[in-house]
Amino acid sequence: MTIALADLQEAIQNTQKLTSLQDYYQICRKFLDLIPKTQIQRIVSQNRNNYIFYQYHQTTHFQITRPINTRLFIETVQDFDNAWQQFLFFLAELRHYQEQITCLPSVNAYLSASAINKLVYTVQQAIGCISDSLPNPNQARKRVGQLFELLIKLIIQEIGWVCESRTVSIPIPYYPDISISYELDLVFSRQHTIVDPEPRFINPNEIVGSVKTTSKDRIDKIFLDKYLLTKLLGRNIPVVAIFLHDVQRSRIGNNDFGVNSTFKSNHFLGYTIALNQLDGVYYVDTETVFSDRLRNYISDFQSFLVRDLWRLSK
Numbered sequence: 001m002t003i004a005l006a007d008l009q010e011a012i013q014n015t016q017k018l019t020s021l022q023d024y025y026q027i028c029r030k031f032l033d034l035i036p037k038t039q040i041q042r043i044v045s046q047n048r049n050n051y052i053f054y055q056y057h058q059t060t061h062f063q064i065t066r067p068i069n070t071r072l073f074i075e076t077v078q079d080f081d082n083a084w085q086q087f088l089f090f091l092a093e094l095r096h097y098q099e100q101i102t103c104l105p106s107v108n109a110y111l112s113a114s115a116i117n118k119l120v121y122t123v124q125q126a127i128g129c130i131s132d133s134l135p136n137p138n139q140a141r142k143r144v145g146q147l148f149e150l151l152i153k154l155i156i157q158e159i160g161w162v163c164e165s166r167t168v169s170i171p172i173p174y175y176p177d178i179s180i181s182y183e184l185d186l187v188f189s190r191q192h193t194i195v196d197p198e199p200r201f202i203n204p205n206e207i208v209g210s211v212k213t214t215s216k217d218r219i220d221k222i223f224l225d226k227y228l229l230t231k232l233l234g235r236n237i238p239v240v241a242i243f244l245h246d247v248q249r250s251r252i253g254n255n256d257f258g259v260n261s262t263f264k265s266n267h268f269l270g271y272t273i274a275l276n277q278l279d280g281v282y283y284v285d286t287e288t289v290f291s292d293r294l295r296n297y298i299s300d301f302q303s304f305l306v307r308d309l310w311r312l313s314k
Contacts, residue, residue, distance in 0.1 A: 004030070004034055005034060005056075005060065005130075007030075008030060008031060008034070008130045009130060009131075009134055011130075012027070012130050012131055012140065012143060012144070012147065013143060018150070021088075021154050021155070024123050024127075024151055024154070025123070027126065027127065027130070028080065028123045028127070029077060031126040031129065031130055032077045032080055032126065033077050035075075039057035040054050040055070040056055042054060043257050045067060045258060046255050046257050046258050047258045047259060048258075048259040050069060050070050050071050051068060051069055051070065052067070052068050052070055053065050053067060053068065056133050060133045061135065063133050064249065064256065065129040066132055066249060067248070067249055067259045068125055069245070069247075069285050072114070072122070072284070072285055073118075073122050074119070083119050083122070084119065086115060087116065090110060090115075090116070091155070091158045091159055093107065094159045094305070095158070095160045098310055099307070099310035099311070101306055102306060111302060114302060115302075116302040116306075117284050117285070117302050120151065120155070120284050121284045123151065124147070124151060124213070124284070127147050127148075131143070144213060145212060148211060148212075148244055149185050149186065152209070152211050152242055153186055153211075155305070156188050161188050161189065161190055162188060162189050163186055163187070163188035164187060165183075165185060165186060166184045166187045167181060167182065167183050167184070168182050168201065168202060169181050169182075170182065170229070170233065171232075180232070182229070184208050184209075185209055185211045185212075186209035187202065187206050188206065188209060189203065189206040189313065190205065190310075202229070202233065205313065206238075207312050207313070208237060208238065208239045208240070209239075209240050210225070210240070210241045210242070211242045212242075212244075213243070214243060214244065214246050214248075214262055215243050215263060215268075216246065216248075216262035216263075219241075219264060219267060219268055220267065222239070222241050222278065223272075223275050223276065223278065225239065226276055226278055226279075227276050238279040239278055239279055240278060240279050240280035240282065240308075241278055241280070242283075242301060242304065243281075243284070244284050245284060245285035245288070246262045246283070246285075246289055247260065247262060247285070247287075248260055261289075262288075263288055265289070265291065265294060268281075268294065269293065269294065269297075279312060280308050281297060281298045281299070282298070282299055282303065282304040282308075283300060283301065284300070284301045
């Protein structure tokens with residue numbers, strides 16, 4: 001049992017192990033299969049009863065995982081297998097029908113169940129839970145973020161889009177010898193483009209995507225990037241943000257199993273109104289970010305994939 005968990009730990013740390021959607025399926029399935037076969041304990045949150053934690057056994061120093069939203073997380077192997085097959089079938093349909101996908105009656109039932117959000121959430125949170133079993137989970141934090149970015153890239157590529165990470169170097173006006181370097185999480189487009197030999201190039205039909213597991217300590221930079229890219233390039237640069245969630249484990253009195261939101265709603269609204277509105281903000285787990293005043297600015301990842309992605313490409 002310990003060896004099986006060790007294999008999963010090694011897989012998420014090895015950059016050669018997770019490179020395809022099938023790899024993501026395998027590691028998530030193995031984690032779900034591991035839970036009932038070991039002494040991993042399922043603990044319900046004290047202040048949000050739809051969130052749970054897994055606590056590992058003594059050999060992994062009783063490490064506690066991040067909060068898991070049971071409204072999205074698929075907990076059994078059989079249910080996950082079914083969800084994965086439906087997901088792959090849906091991606092094939094989306095690639096074929098594109099923005100007309102919602103005209104299919106069978107698809108509406110699938111989407112109404114938040115099936116895409118659930119599948120993506122389960123896969124990524126399984127990876128996060130594996131990283132939480134490490135002696136020093138902070139060491140794998142960056143890797144978990146990279147794997148989420150890669151997962152989103154693979155999904156976008158699966159529906160036929162061009163999607164890659166890119167570093168651009170943009171000169172400052174009136175100072176041609178000085179430039180600002182940007183590492184862009186994802187740049188995607190509906191059509192293949194001829195990439196300019198200059199590394200500062202962003203094609204007019206391309207969209208910039210910032211992909212993070214959480215907006216905590218990062219939301220300010222995304223708005224600033226949108227502003228500067230648009231200002232320095234002299235044209236509007238479409239920028240969207242994709243987040244997994246905005247929650248973290250918190251201590252309530254003497255209890256370690258509380259859940260707290262990390263979403264800075266006032267900062268988000270302030271930047272949206274005073275600086276510039278992003279072209280889309282999407283969460284896989286929207287539970288702690290939806291409110292009446294923000295509903296016009298934030299949507300779920302599923303809406304991005306089936307609706308807004310195609311709208312932005314026109």
